[in-house]
Amino acid sequence: MVITLNGERFELDQPISLAGLLARLEIDPRRVAVEHNLAIVKRQTYPEVVIDEGDTVEIVNFVGGG
Amino acid sequence: MIAGRTFHSRLIVGTGKYPSHAVMAQAHEASGADMVTVAVRRVNISDRSKESLLDYIDTERMFILPNTAGCYTADDAIRTARLGREAGLSNWVKLEVIGDERTLFPDNEALIEATRVLVKEGFVVLPYTNDDPVACRKLEDAGAAAVMPLGAPIGSGLGIQNANNIRIIREFSRVPVIVDAGVGTASDAALAMELGADGVLMNTAIAGAEHPVVMAEAMRHAVLAGRLAWLAGRIPRRMYATASSPLQGVIGT
Numbered sequence: 254m255v256i257t258l259n260g261e262r263f264e265l266d267q268p269i270s271l272a273g274l275l276a277r278l279e280i281d282p283r284r285v286a287v288e289h290n291l292a293i294v295k296r297q298t299y300p301e302v303v304i305d306e307g308d309t310v311e312i313v314n315f316v317g318g319g
Numbered sequence: 320m321i322a323g324r325t326f327h328s329r330l331i332v333g334t335g336k337y338p339s340h341a342v343m344a345q346a347h348e349a350s351g352a353d354m355v356t357v358a359v360r361r362v363n364i365s366d367r368s369k370e371s372l373l374d375y376i377d378t379e380r381m382f383i384l385p386n387t388a389g390c391y392t393a394d395d396a397i398r399t400a401r402l403g404r405e406a407g408l409s410n411w412v413k414l415e416v417i418g419d420e421r422t423l424f425p426d427n428e429a430l431i432e433a434t435r436v437l438v439k440e441g442f443v444v445l446p447y448t449n450d451d452p453v454a455c456r457k458l459e460d461a462g463a464a465a466v467m468p469l470g471a472p473i474g475s476g477l478g479i480q481n482a483n484n485i486r487i488i489r490e491f492s493r494v495p496v497i498v499d500a501g502v503g504t505a506s507d508a509a510l511a512m513e514l515g516a517d518g519v520l521m522n523t524a525i526a527g528a529e530h531p532v533v534m535a536e537a538m539r540h541a542v543l544a545g546r547l548a549w550l551a552g553r554i555p556r557r558m559y560a561t562a563s564s565p566l567q568g569v570i571g572t
Contacts, residue, residue: 259361279367286406293401313402315372318358318388319333319522
């Protein structure tokens, strides 16, 4: 299955929880914020949210800016 | 004091464009600021090696203000603000909705709309705006916790281009006025404060200086000096001289 992750095509074998996706990407969930199909995902719900075929996921963090 | 929260410094500094994270941390220290701006960007999925910005910010001492820099529509700015709130520790946002690529001037119409939406969602909104007293008044009416008029285009270092407008904005506003963008050197920051601004926000003037840490200290002094000068009440400008020494008792007359 294919999802759009940070604007790019990303392949997954099967639906996966958001927590699972972050672990697979080696991203510390405490340092990021996630939007799933345009809705903000609360951090405590990462294990329950399922990323499925065609979903759009944005994972952001803080970088230097003015 | 903004939205009931007290800051000890009237200088707000950025976290972008420093030669290194270590220099940034030293400059932050030298600036005396207790609020820093950060940008919200996509995590690099393919390269996770980069160290985190937050490792170099003393979050015990520094209040983190996420921005919506780079957003060209109200919708994108609103989404970015929500992500920033989720990634961060507060519901504050430096709201930017840019209307033009070359000048990075704000799109005031979209900015006001985004302010209204985010205020309804419980955000403390600090909008980056033109040095336009009418736009500032509309932002205030939309619920902005402060207004942040530009002194000059972002990163231009041109200094305060329309001092009179900043003064009028100060006179009109019931919320804090923070001059955001355009500062090039210490005297620009001092001038902003002398015009009555409640604070100054800058990034490039410090980060891009040859010696960022030294410039950060200069800015700390400039903001303090400008603030004191404003409080002291400057003398009026006159066309001609008025002698400082007594006119009587001069010898030889």
